[in-house]
Amino acid sequence: MKRRYFINSLLTGCIAAPFTLLFRQSEDVETGSKTLWQIDPEKCTHCGKCKTECILTQSAVKCVHQYASCGYCLFCSGYYQDKRARFDTAGENLRCPTDAISRTYIEDPYFEYKIDEDKCIACGKCVKGCAAFGNGSLFLQVRQNICLNCNQCRIAIACPSDAFVQVSPDKPYLFKQLQKDET
Amino acid sequence: MIISIASSVRFPAPEFENHTLPVMGLESYISDATLWRVLLLSIFLMISGICFHRCRSRKAMLLVCLAGLLVFGFLFKACPCPVGLFQNVADSVVNGQSISAGYLLLFTIPLASALIWGRLFCSGVCPLGAVQELISLTTIQIPNAIDRILRMLPIQVLLVSCVLAASGALYPLCYLDPYLPLFTWSFTFPFALLTIFFLIVGSFISRPFCRFVCPYGALLRFFAIFAAKPPSITNSDCINCKLCEQGCPNNAIFPPEDQTSTVLHTTGRRRLSLLVACLPLALFTGGVIGHFSAPLFAQLHPDVSLVGDLQADRQTSATRSFALTGESLARLQAHAIRAQNKISIGMSLGGMLFAACIMAELIANSRRREHDKKYSIDSGLCLCCGRCYQACPLEKIHVHGTSEHEK
Ligand code: SF4
Ligand code: SF4
Ligand code: SF4
Ligand code: SF4
Ligand code: SF4
Numbered sequence: 001m002k003r004r005y006f007i008n009s010l011l012t013g014c015i016a017a018p019f020t021l022l023f024r025q026s027e028d029v030e031t032g033s034k035t036l037w038q039i040d041p042e043k044c045t046h047c048g049k050c051k052t053e054c055i056l057t058q059s060a061v062k063c064v065h066q067y068a069s070c071g072y073c074l075f076c077s078g079y080y081q082d083k084r085a086r087f088d089t090a091g092e093n094l095r096c097p098t099d100a101i102s103r104t105y106i107e108d109p110y111f112e113y114k115i116d117e118d119k120c121i122a123c124g125k126c127v128k129g130c131a132a133f134g135n136g137s138l139f140l141q142v143r144q145n146i147c148l149n150c151n152q153c154r155i156a157i158a159c160p161s162d163a164f165v166q167v168s169p170d171k172p173y174l175f176k177q178l179q180k181d182e183t
Numbered sequence: 184m185i186i187s188i189a190s191s192v193r194f195p196a197p198e199f200e201n202h203t204l205p206v207m208g209l210e211s212y213i214s215d216a217t218l219w220r221v222l223l224l225s226i227f228l229m230i231s232g233i234c235f236h237r238c239r240s241r242k243a244m245l246l247v248c249l250a251g252l253l254v255f256g257f258l259f260k261a262c263p264c265p266v267g268l269f270q271n272v273a274d275s276v277v278n279g280q281s282i283s284a285g286y287l288l289l290f291t292i293p294l295a296s297a298l299i300w301g302r303l304f305c306s307g308v309c310p311l312g313a314v315q316e317l318i319s320l321t322t323i324q325i326p327n328a329i330d331r332i333l334r335m336l337p338i339q340v341l342l343v344s345c346v347l348a349a350s351g352a353l354y355p356l357c358y359l360d361p362y363l364p365l366f367t368w369s370f371t372f373p374f375a376l377l378t379i380f381f382l383i384v385g386s387f388i389s390r391p392f393c394r395f396v397c398p399y400g401a402l403l404r405f406f407a408i409f410a411a412k413p414p415s416i417t418n419s420d421c422i423n424c425k426l427c428e429q430g431c432p433n434n435a436i437f438p439p440e441d442q443t444s445t446v447l448h449t450t451g452r453r454r455l456s457l458l459v460a461c462l463p464l465a466l467f468t469g470g471v472i473g474h475f476s477a478p479l480f481a482q483l484h485p486d487v488s489l490v491g492d493l494q495a496d497r498q499t500s501a502t503r504s505f506a507l508t509g510e511s512l513a514r515l516q517a518h519a520i521r522a523q524n525k526i527s528i529g530m531s532l533g534g535m536l537f538a539a540c541i542m543a544e545l546i547a548n549s550r551r552r553e554h555d556k557k558y559s560i561d562s563g564l565c566l567c568c569g570r571c572y573q574a575c576p577l578e579k580i581h582v583h584g585t586s587e588h589e590k
Contacts (some may be wrong), residue, residue: 008409011298021275022284033281035569039589043506055262057369067204071194106202135193148260148367152269152354157485160504164371166281173209 004182029093034166037153037175041139044132046124049075053158054122060147061122061140061155063100063115066176070137072110078130078138079103079113093126117143144172199474217285220259227251227308227323228296231567235306236412239571239578248307248316256310261366265289266305266311267356267513269341271349277349277525280579291397297406301414304403305393306567311362315390316568318382321583322389322432330434331544333395334564338540340399343480346529350522352484389432390566405561413562417577421557430574435564439556458542465538475536477527484526486519 022033024144039050039061050061051071079101084093094101100119103111130138142153156164167174209340227247234243263271266489268290274280293304305312325333344355357363361381362368371379393400407413416427416436417587428436481487489501493512560571572578 004409005411008249008298008411011406012216012295015295015298018287018291019284020273021282025404032285035281035283035286043508047504049500055363055367055369056260058368064207064209064544066207067430068196070196071507073194074378107200110197112202112205121385123212133193141209143213149215151219151263151271151357152348154357157353162485162504169213169215172213176294179399 022025034168036077036142036144036169036172037147037164038142038167038172039140040057040163040165040174041136041176043142044124044127044140044159045159045161045163046140047126047160048124049158049160050122050124051069052154053155055150055154056146056148057120058146059155060143061168062120062143062146063124063127063138064141065115066137066139066172067112068137069091069135069176070113071135072112073134074109075126076103076111076113076130078126078131080129082129087097095129097123097125114140121149131175139176143172187305198567200401215261216287217289219282220255221285221288221292223563224265224292224308225252227254228292228303231303231306231308232242232300233566235303235414235569236300237249239572240568241573244306244567244569245316248313251307252310254314254367256362257306259310259588261310261360261363262357263289264310265293265307266397267354269399269402270356272346273345273349274351274354277282278351293567294406295402297403297410299411301407301410301562301565301567302400302403302413303567306569307399310366311360311397312393312566314362314365315381315385317391318385319389319432320386320425323387324429324432325388325434327434329393331548335544336395336399337404337542338398339537341401342537342565343400343530345482346478346526346533349529350481350484350525352487352522352526354560355483357377359396361392389568393566394433395565407565410559410562414560414565414567415557416560416575420577421575423558424576425558426574426576427571430570433564433566433568435566436558436571437561438558440471451549454548458549462539462542465542466535467489469534469536469538469541471534472488473530473532473537474572476534477530478523480524480530484519484522486515486522490516506548515533516587 021109052057054060081093081095096117098121100116100121102114102116103113106112124140127138127140130136147153153164164172227250231247234240234247255264263286271280271282271286272290275282293308296303296305307313307316325579340356340359348354358374359377361366361374364375364378370558371540381392408493421439423439425438437516482491485569492502493505493515
């Protein structure tokens with residue numbers, strides 16, 4: 001039975017081996033290990049798969065609004081349908097199927113748009129509208145508090161635009177580029 | 184301070200007098216339960232170790248099962264689960280994909296416990312195992328010969344999954360896992376059939392997924408063979424009543440070697456030498472089969488299938504997006520070819536490894552086990568369910584006898 005213990009101790013060594021992977025990572029990535037899934041908003045083509053492919057019943061992806069790049073448009077193309085009858089808040093004129101976007105009057109002629117996270121189902125319709133005619137300030141992000149952080153994100157494989165990347169827990173969200181000029 | 188957007192700004196942001204931009208506050212949306220998982224996993228393994236090796240009680244094991252199902256299955260949604268993490272490790276080794284320390288711990292702790300106590304993880308800490316343990320109504324024993332062949336499948340699944348994960352294609356186990364939809368409660372069409380199939384089969388055959396599919400089980404099996412304190416039936420004299428063999432639904436108990444047969448001795452030895460002589464040939468065949476099956480698996484790689492679609496002029500969502508991104512076809516093709524090469528090399532190596540595993544199993548089986556005079560447990564196959572403890576008549580005397588003696 002000596003041989004058995006010999007092999008046992010050898011295998012114990014093997015178990016420690018994977019941990020060397022940690023050292024390799026910390027060397028070449030200054031931002032830490034990239035272990036969370038996220039959508040690169042610049043690459044996403046709002047195909048709608050984020051809604052259906054997530055292993056959760058309610059997708060872990062949600063729409064977010066980057067207020068700083070929003071034009072506060074009166075006729076928001078993320079808010080209204082392309083073929084709307086009137087610019088009012090009747091359901092048939094609005095893009096969002098779940099009425100997750102609400103708007104508040106700020107000052108003439110500007111409105112602020114807000115996403116109700118509980119209602120958003122990540123269909124990407126508003127994102128498409130905003131990207132087509134607006135500033136692209138609405139985009140989809142994986143909500144790290146809902147996401148299970150699967151071994152491999154199901155949506156990442158289904159995503160036709162290869163928009164899924166991995167990010168480090170220190171910077172878990174990806175925003176659109178802002179250019180700041182000090183004046 | 185004026186903020187303007189680098190990419191398309193159709194409508195510059197207005198400057199408000201008395202309105203401040205709301206904060207997005209996304210940074211507060213972060214939670215990572217990996218540490219909790221690691222902690223709970225260790226505690227559960229400890230508890231099931233005590234239940235199995237100290238109390239030797241089937242009822243306690245079932246309780247652990249139920250708790251494991253609730254905590255790791257329904258609370259943590261069985262994802263990410265140690266069962267699939269070998270793919271992350273393979274990906275990390277080959278592609279330099281990041282993997283967190285928590286995941287590495289989740290992956291190695293069950294293996295370490297298998298090296299000490301046998302496959303305790305499978306006894307009920309694994310949510311997939313727990314589902315199967317709890318839904319098995321009756322158990323039909325599969326004939327040993329068929330079981331021997333079927334139990335080679337997990338090794339194959341392990342090798343193919345490793346190759347595909349390491350090539351950057353996809354993690355196949357995440358799709359093969361038939362119990363995951365039960366926890367996340369989202370069923371998609373072809374995979375739901377798998378779920379239904381395994382649920383039905385699992386109600387009359389014990390642990391079909393664990394024994395015939397699970398690749399992590401194959402790893403655990405390898406480690407558990409060399410366990411320092413493996414599961415064992417009666418330490419005292421076995422009376423060869425066969426009750427444990429009949430009681431084990433997982434074909435993990437092997438009968439004592441027939442000590443009286445001397446006739447087979449020479450033929451057995453001849454068979455053994457023949458097997459050893461065939462080893463190089465088997466390795467070669469395995470490698471060739473692996474090499475020629477590689478193109479089939481390469482189709483699962485997104486880049487390879489995208490190139491195929493583009494060349495055949497098929498319209499898919501991927502090709503449409505590809506046209507939108509305006510990336511060069513040459514670069515994509517280069518990526519695809521690299522992936523194909525990776526898969527081809529991986530499958531050849533995998534084929535050889537699989538052949539080696541088959542030969543090892545055959546050789547181990549044709550060896551004469553002189554000192555096996557009692558029924559014993561194959562610790563690699565035992566899923567630590569505790570049924571045999573319940574079945575053994577000596578066990579009852581033993582456990583109860585000692586406890587009375589202590590009083
Ligand atoms: S699957 Fe990809 S392209 Fe489609 S909406 Fe999600 S991130 Fe965007
Ligand atoms: S349109 Fe779709 S993505 Fe946009 S807020 Fe509504 S549900 Fe979310
Ligand atoms: S990692 Fe899993 S839970 Fe998170 S978005 Fe992807 S599929 Fe959904
Ligand atoms: S064999 Fe696999 S699925 Fe079954 S209990 Fe073990 S790790 Fe879980
Ligand atoms: S504990 Fe006993 S009955 Fe259960 S799998 Fe192991 S050997 Fe078979």
